[in-house]
Amino acid sequence: MTTEVSHDRLARVALSIAAEPGDLVFNGLVSELGAGEVVHTLTENPDHSDLLSVVAARLRDVDPARELERAARRGIRFVTPEDTEWPRRLEDLASAGALNDRGGTPIGLWARGPLRLDTLGTGVAIVGARSASSYGTEVAAAMAGTLGHHGRAVVSGAAAGIDYAAHRGALSAGTPTVAVLACGVDRAYPADHRPLLEHLAESHAVVSEAPPGAAPHRVRFLARNRLIAALTTGTVVVEAAARSGSLNTLNWALRMHRVAMGVPGPVTAATSEGVHHQIRTGGTTLVTSGQDVLELIGGAGEHLVDEPRGPVRARDTLRVRDQQVLDAVPVGSPAGPDSIALVAGLAVTEVYRTLHRLAEAGFVEQTRLGWRLGEAAR
Amino acid sequence: MTTEVSHDRLARVALSIAAEPGDLVFNGLVSELGAGEVVHTLTENPDHSDLLSVVAARLRDVDPARELERAARRGIRFVTPEDTEWPRRLEDLASAGALNDRGGTPIGLWARGPLRLDTLGTGVAIVGARSASSYGTEVAAAMAGTLGHHGRAVVSGAAAGIDYAAHRGALSAGTPTVAVLACGVDRAYPADHRPLLEHLAESHAVVSEAPPGAAPHRVRFLARNRLIAALTTGTVVVEAAARSGSLNTLNWALRMHRVAMGVPGPVTAATSEGVHHQIRTGGTTLVTSGQDVLELIGGAGEHLVDEPRGPVRARDTLRVRDQQVLDAVPVGSPAGPDSIALVAGLAVTEVYRTLHRLAEAGFVEQTRLGWRLGEAAR
Numbered sequence: 074m075t076t077e078v079s080h081d082r083l084a085r086v087a088l089s090i091a092a093e094p095g096d097l098v099f100n101g102l103v104s105e106l107g108a109g110e111v112v113h114t115l116t117e118n119p120d121h122s123d124l125l126s127v128v129a130a131r132l133r134d135v136d137p138a139r140e141l142e143r144a145a146r147r148g149i150r151f152v153t154p155e156d157t158e159w160p161r162r163l164e165d166l167a168s169a170g171a172l173n174d175r176g177g178t179p180i181g182l183w184a185r186g187p188l189r190l191d192t193l194g195t196g197v198a199i200v201g202a203r204s205a206s207s208y209g210t211e212v213a214a215a216m217a218g219t220l221g222h223h224g225r226a227v228v229s230g231a232a233a234g235i236d237y238a239a240h241r242g243a244l245s246a247g248t249p250t251v252a253v254l255a256c257g258v259d260r261a262y263p264a265d266h267r268p269l270l271e272h273l274a275e276s277h278a279v280v281s282e283a284p285p286g287a288a289p290h291r292v293r294f295l296a297r298n299r300l301i302a303a304l305t306t307g308t309v310v311v312e313a314a315a316r317s318g319s320l321n322t323l324n325w326a327l328r329m330h331r332v333a334m335g336v337p338g339p340v341t342a343a344t345s346e347g348v349h350h351q352i353r354t355g356g357t358t359l360v361t362s363g364q365d366v367l368e369l370i371g372g373a374g375e376h377l378v379d380e381p382r383g384p385v386r387a388r389d390t391l392r393v394r395d396q397q398v399l400d401a402v403p404v405g406s407p408a409g410p411d412s413i414a415l416v417a418g419l420a421v422t423e424v425y426r427t428l429h430r431l432a433e434a435g436f437v438e439q440t441r442l443g444w445r446l447g448e449a450a451r
Numbered sequence: 452m453t454t455e456v457s458h459d460r461l462a463r464v465a466l467s468i469a470a471e472p473g474d475l476v477f478n479g480l481v482s483e484l485g486a487g488e489v490v491h492t493l494t495e496n497p498d499h500s501d502l503l504s505v506v507a508a509r510l511r512d513v514d515p516a517r518e519l520e521r522a523a524r525r526g527i528r529f530v531t532p533e534d535t536e537w538p539r540r541l542e543d544l545a546s547a548g549a550l551n552d553r554g555g556t557p558i559g560l561w562a563r564g565p566l567r568l569d570t571l572g573t574g575v576a577i578v579g580a581r582s583a584s585s586y587g588t589e590v591a592a593a594m595a596g597t598l599g600h601h602g603r604a605v606v607s608g609a610a611a612g613i614d615y616a617a618h619r620g621a622l623s624a625g626t627p628t629v630a631v632l633a634c635g636v637d638r639a640y641p642a643d644h645r646p647l648l649e650h651l652a653e654s655h656a657v658v659s660e661a662p663p664g665a666a667p668h669r670v671r672f673l674a675r676n677r678l679i680a681a682l683t684t685g686t687v688v689v690e691a692a693a694r695s696g697s698l699n700t701l702n703w704a705l706r707m708h709r710v711a712m713g714v715p716g717p718v719t720a721a722t723s724e725g726v727h728h729q730i731r732t733g734g735t736t737l738v739t740s741g742q743d744v745l746e747l748i749g750g751a752g753e754h755l756v757d758e759p760r761g762p763v764r765a766r767d768t769l770r771v772r773d774q775q776v777l778d779a780v781p782v783g784s785p786a787g788p789d790s791i792a793l794v795a796g797l798a799v800t801e802v803y804r805t806l807h808r809l810a811e812a813g814f815v816e817q818t819r820l821g822w823r824l825g826e827a828a829r
Contacts, residue, residue, distance in 0.1 A: 093794050127793055208717055262783055288781040290794050337715030337727060339586055340739035349715065352730070352737045359731045361718035403666040405640055415505055416471050416668050 078138060084108035085153050085181045086137035091128045092180070094282035095296020099128070100177025104167050108180060144183070144285055148274070149258055153181040158189040165329045166303050172324060175296040179282045182300075185258045186278035188226070188249055190304070196226035196251070197366060198301045198308040198326070200319040201235025206344050209235055209312035212336055214242030216309065219363025221248025225370075226277075228253060228305050230297065231266050235311045235319070240269060251278045253301050255293035257285040280304075298322040307332030307370045309360060313347035320347050327356050332369050334360045387449045388436065394419075398427040399436055399450060407443035456516060462486035463531050463559045464515035469506045470558070472660035473674020477506070478555025482545050486558060522561070522663055526652070527636055531559040536567040543707045544681050550702060553674040557660045560678075563636045564656035566604070566627055568682070574604035574629070575744060576679045576686040576704070578697040579613025584722050587613055587690035590714055592620030594687065597741025599626025603748075604655075606631060606683050608675065609644050613689045613697070618647060629656045631679050633671035635663040658682075676700040685710030685748045687738060691725035698725050705734050710747050712738045765827045766814065772797075776805040777814055777828060785821035 085108040092099045102111050115129040141151060152159055166178045184190060197220050199213055217227045217239045226249040230236040236252075243250035252270060254262070258279045261267035273279050282300060283293055298318060302308050302325035313319045313335075326333045335357045338345030351357040360366050388399060401417035401424075402408065414424040428444055431437045435449035463486045470477045480489050493507040519529060530537055544556045562568060575598050577591055595605045595617045604627040607614040614630075621628035630648060632640070636657045639645035651657050660678060661671055676696060680686050680703035691697045691713075704711045713735045716723030729735040738744050766777060779795035779802075780786065792802040806822055809815045813827035 093796060096796065127796070127798070131793065208719065212718060256783075288786060288790075289783055290781050291778040292794060336718060337723075337730075337737070338717055340590060340714060340716075341586065345715075346739075349737055349739050352715075353739070353743065359715065359727055359737065361724075361727050361731070365731065400669040403668050405634075405667055408666060412666075415509065416670060418471060418474065418505070420505070 078141060079155060080109055081107070081155060082151065082153050082181075083137040083141075084112040086140055086151055087112055087132055087135045088128075089151070089180050089183070089282075090135050090137070090140060090284045091131035093296075094179070094287070094293055095175035095177070095299065097171045097174065097176040100180065101167075103180050104164075104178050140284070147185075147259060147285070149183055149185050149285055151181050152184055152190055158191045160190050160193060160304055162194050163300070163303050166299060169299075169303075169325070169328045172299065172321060172328070173292075173295045175292065175299060179300065182280050182282060183258050183284060184278055184280045185274040186251075186276070188251060188278035190278065190280065192249070193226050193228055193251060193304045194306065195224070196220075196228050196249075196305045197370065198228045198305040198322065199235065199239035199311060200229055200298075200301060200308065200322050201311040202313050202317055202319065202344050203232045203234040203236075204314075204344070205234035205238065205312045206338075206342065208338060208342075209336075209344060210238035213238040213311040214245070216311070216336075216363040216366065217242030217250065218246035218248070220366060221246040221250070223363070223367055224248075225367070226251060228301055230254070230294075230301065231262065231270055233263065233266075237266065237269065239311075240273065244272070249277050251280060251304075253297055253304070254279060254281040254289070255283065255297040256289035257281055257283055257287040259285045260288070262289040294318060295321060299325045302326040302331055303329060305331065307334060307366065309334040309336065309366060310348050310351070310357075311336045312338060312344040313351075314343050315347045315350065317347045320351060323351060323357060333357045334366060334369060336360055387434075391431075391436070394423075395427055395431060395436075398424055399431055399446075402428075402437055402444055402446055402450075404446060407440045407445040409443045413444060456519060457533060458487055459485070459533060460529065460531050460559075461515040461519075462490040464518055464529055465490055465510055465513045466506075467529070467558050467561070467660075468513050468515070468518060468662045469509035471674075472557070472665070472671055473553035473555070473677065475549045475552065475554040478558060479545075481558050482542075482556050518662070525563075525637060525663070527561055527563050527663055529559050530562055530568055536569045538568050538571060538682055540572050541678070541681050544677060547677075547681075547703070547706045550677070550699060550706070551670075551673040553670065553677060557678065560658050560660060561636050561662060562656055562658045563652040564629075564654065566629060566656035568656065568658065570627070571604050571606055571629060571682045572684060573602070573748075574598075574606050574627075574683045575748065576606045576683040576700065577613065577617035577689060578607055578676075578679060578686065578700050579689040580691050580695055580697065580722050581610045581612040581614075582692075582722070583612035583616065583690045584716075584720065586716060586720075587714075587722060588616035591616040591689040592623070594689070594714075594741040594744065595620030595628065596624035596626070598744060599624040599628070601741070601745055602626075603745075604629060606679055608632070608672075608679065609640065609648060609657075611641065611644075615644065615647065617689075618651065622650070627655050629658060629682075631675055631682070632657060632659040632667070633661065633675040634667035635659055635661055635665040637663045638666070640667040672696060673699060677703045680704040680709055681707060683709065685712060685744065687712040687714065687744055688726050688729070688735075689714045690716060690722040691729075692721050693725045693728065695725045698729060701729060701735060711735045712744060712747060714738060769809075769814070772801075773805055773809060773814075776802055777809055777824075780806075780815055780822055780824055780828075782824060785818045785823040787821045791822060
């Protein structure tokens with residue numbers, strides 16, 4: 074098999090296994106020098122800084138061709154820039170700087186599942202609190218379903234709460250949904266989401282920057298968050314307390330000029346505090362539904378949301394002059410045509426004619442003390 | 452008494468009684484020509500358009516000096532530009548155009564109560580749905596209390612729901628709160644808010660552009676809304692369904708470059724739909740508390756809100772190097788110092804020393820299979 078595999082791919086596999094996912098320096102070196110050159114340099118001159126020497130030492134133990142074969146036997150592929158399914162938008166990460174010391178274009182992505190990763194470019198990330206409320210999980214699931222029905226894949230993590238609800242919503246709608254993990258794609262974290270992850274690996278995709286077998290470390294979650302934002306056209310945060318990790322994903326989206334969105338909730342709930350702060354301080358747009366998201370991410374005119382109109386009231390169907398008179402009829406006790414004419418700024422004779430016409434349609438009624446609003450106008 | 456009253460004031464009283472409150476044409480004429488000139492013109496040449504002839508006819512029946520005296524006997528004063536308590540910011544209305552055919556600087560304001568109207572310039576309008584939820588009324592009352600404690604008067608209407616809750620919140624805090632009415636200040640609409648209005652008239656203020664005795668018409672509510680926005684430095688909408696009248700107040704605030712604010716709520720509640728739409732489409736800032744409002748309306752640095760920080764965790768007190776190692780300890784099953792060193796990007800010897808130091812503080816613990824997170828780090 075090694076004969077079929079390019080030198081670049083093998084170098085990337087080796088580096089993916091030897092280095093830490095999301096390392097800004099490493100990713101930067103590979104982006105600038107190429108994977109082959111980085112492997113060559115480290116192998117020839119292993120005595121660099123602490124970091125480089127650790128990686129150089131690990132590189133000596135890695136047989137990338139064998140790792141690729143082992144992965145392939147378990148249905149895992151390694152996607153690199155030479156693959157047509159490589160998501161080009163990941164390269165926006167090269168100039169997006171660092172957050173929490175993580176950053177850079179990943180050297181490659183390990184993936185399981187039939188979904189091509191380049192289809193995620195029109196997809197939407199839905200992320201949020203692990204300890205979500207039932208309000209949050211309902212909104213996330215409904216939003217994922219709406220987006221799926223409009224041909225948008227959902228991308229999220231695999232945590233409890235909002236992540237889980239987003240996948241569930243897309244799966245209920247029968248539409249694509251992808252988990253990006255902080256650990257290897259062959260592992261399940263949290264363990265009780267194994268059935269979900271197995272299902273995604275079978276029908277959609279499970280993706281990670283970390284090699285198979287890698288454990289979930291805190292730094293890897295931070296590195297993973299940037300991929301969720303980078304892979305998609307926009308990120309929605311549904312519930313996030315102050316300091317929630319999902320705000321980190323939102324900040325990556327903002328940095329990469331993706332559409333950053335947040336779902337509001339009661340101001341009395343701590344679970345929405347982080348989202349409100351992001352909307353309040355700018356850059357993040359308030360969304361209330363999948364339709365709102367589609368309007369924001371869609372091409373011009375593609376998904377225009379109806380302005381909320383409230384119910385159409387009978388009075389809205391009247392012509393302007395009739396409405397003018399109707400608006401001048403007191404909401405409390407009745408009034409005479411002269412007082413109504415004054416309020417309406419119209420001649421009494423015209424108001425008189427109009428009142429009788431309005432009375433026929435039930436908008437006003439005449440009482441002994443004057444005219445008042447009728448059933449149809451209330 | 453007439454000898455003490457200026458010609459301008461008498462002309463304004465006459466026009467206030469003869470014309471419809473909030474009439475853009477009339478208010479514009481008075482702003483440009485002066486009240487005396489308008490009265491003179493109408494009296495000399497009563498045959499104008501429909502509107503002007505109606506007003507001219509009414510003018511003949513008005514004795515402004517007697518009206519002023521009658522009002523004064525009932526504790527009602529008429530505030531005009533010649534009074535020191537005249538709120539100068541009302542003059543922003545002269546160039547703010549029309550909404551729903553209403554607009555312009557009012558000819559004068561009828562007022563009851565000891566509060567000077569020029570103190571409202573640093574105040575905040577809190578408005579919203581009549582059919583508010585208990586969530587909305589609680590937030591409005593708490594916000595009014597916070598603003599009051601920081602020396603900001605509250606201005607609202609007198610409707611059920613948010614208006615009522617805002618007054619209640621300020622009254623509980625023992626701070627100034629003002630109702631601006633669509634009817635005369637001697638009337639109570641809705642009738643069961645008479646005790647509230649009487650209390651405001653006794654201790655704070657009740658204000659209207661409409662003369663004493665005027666009935667509440669729909670157009671007068673629309674005219675009234677512009678005054679609530681114009682009198683204050685900012686307007687907060689707490690709950691508003693699509694097409695709620697309080698959105699009209701918010702639009703006036705936007706037009707006059709006042710601070711426009713909205714409180715979010717669950718996206719599943721129709722009572723927040725109008726607010727969310729305003730925040731989403733721009734110009735209206737999301738606020739979650741009176742503190743947020745103070746930050747937005749305050750002078751530079753006057754009321755800086757603490758960023759939501761979440762609880763301070765023990766790990767936050769560690770120095771950077773220790774955190775770096777701690778972040779590299781797996782969240783799941785244990786790992787050896789070499790694997791932790793790789794993830795942390797540090798030399799194994801240093802990681803080893805750090806792990807032992809972290810173990811003493813309970814952040815990590817050593818097991819037979821390696822190191823894992825301890826109690827203090829969870």
